[in-house]
Amino acid sequence: MLLRLLDSVLPPLCLGCNEIVAEPGALCAACWPGFTFIAAPHCARCGVPFADEVGPDAQCGACLKRPPRFRKARAALVYDDKSRRLVLPFKHGDRTDMARSCGRWMARAAGDLLAEAELIAPVPLHWRRLFTRRYNQALLLARGVARDSKLRIIPDLLRRARWTGSQAGLKAEERRKNVRRAFELHPRWAEAVKDKAVLLVDDVLTTGATAEACTVTLQRAGARHVDVLTLARVVRPAL
Numbered sequence: 001m002l003l004r005l006l007d008s009v010l011p012p013l014c015l016g017c018n019e020i021v022a023e024p025g026a027l028c029a030a031c032w033p034g035f036t037f038i039a040a041p042h043c044a045r046c047g048v049p050f051a052d053e054v055g056p057d058a059q060c061g062a063c064l065k066r067p068p069r070f071r072k073a074r075a076a077l078v079y080d081d082k083s084r085r086l087v088l089p090f091k092h093g094d095r096t097d098m099a100r101s102c103g104r105w106m107a108r109a110a111g112d113l114l115a116e117a118e119l120i121a122p123v124p125l126h127w128r129r130l131f132t133r134r135y136n137q138a139l140l141l142a143r144g145v146a147r148d149s150k151l152r153i154i155p156d157l158l159r160r161a162r163w164t165g166s167q168a169g170l171k172a173e174e175r176r177k178n179v180r181r182a183f184e185l186h187p188r189w190a191e192a193v194k195d196k197a198v199l200l201v202d203d204v205l206t207t208g209a210t211a212e213a214c215t216v217t218l219q220r221a222g223a224r225h226v227d228v229l230t231l232a233r234v235v236r237p238a239l
């Protein structure tokens with residue numbers, strides 16, 4: 001209550017650097033150019049940005065070699081030093097503003113994915129945040145995305161079936177093994193998910209292993225297709 005009161009009295013701060021800005025949820029003039037927003041051209045499948053225009057249906061080498069289990073993935077930002085700040089734990093008062101702004105950027109990045117989705121659900125809280133956070137940022141972002149749409153959000157569609165341990169330092173294949181069968185559908189939603197197009201929301205897409213594990217769980221439960229929307233994604237330089 002006191003915190004909420006303070007929120008309405010204190011000036012709004014930049015999401016990037018905590019400088020005072022004109023409106024809540026904004027970036028200051030200095031921070032804005034530092035964020036790398038992802039726009040076309042990008043891989044039609046996983047959304048990784050391309051350096052050159054190659055046509056709207058082109059897929060990246062990684063997707064051609066090993067198609068991901070999800071249908072499509074999109075992200076608003078490249079995950080770098082700047083956007084990393086946005087996925088660090090937010091102070092109480094910033095959360096609503098952050099969810100609103102980031103949700104708006106993500107909705108823009110989602111494009112058709114949002115129009116085609118019937119359900120929106122967050123990836124359950126990640127192991128590495130269990131100790132440092134008491135809230136799920138993916139849920140916060142999913143709420144931000146759903147805000148301006150008529151999409152039904154199901155916060156507990158998926159839950160963690162087991163402890164997966166650290167993903168840090170693991171290679172893509174090891175990560176996939178590590179998160180295999182890590183998620184389960186909440187039995188309450190067994191009927192709700194059947195034949196539905198699901199939009200899965202997370203904060204960062206790294207190798208996609210977590211998103212794929214969630215996708216497999218949803219597909220087994222009868223989902224028609226699963227798309228993935230994240231605030232940021234790791235973009236590795238081309239080899």
Ligand SMILES: [Zn+2]
Pocket residue numbers: 014015016017018019027028029030031032
């Ligand atoms: Zn700033």
Ligand SMILES: [Zn+2]
Pocket residue numbers: 043044045046047048059060061062063064
């Ligand atoms: Zn791709």
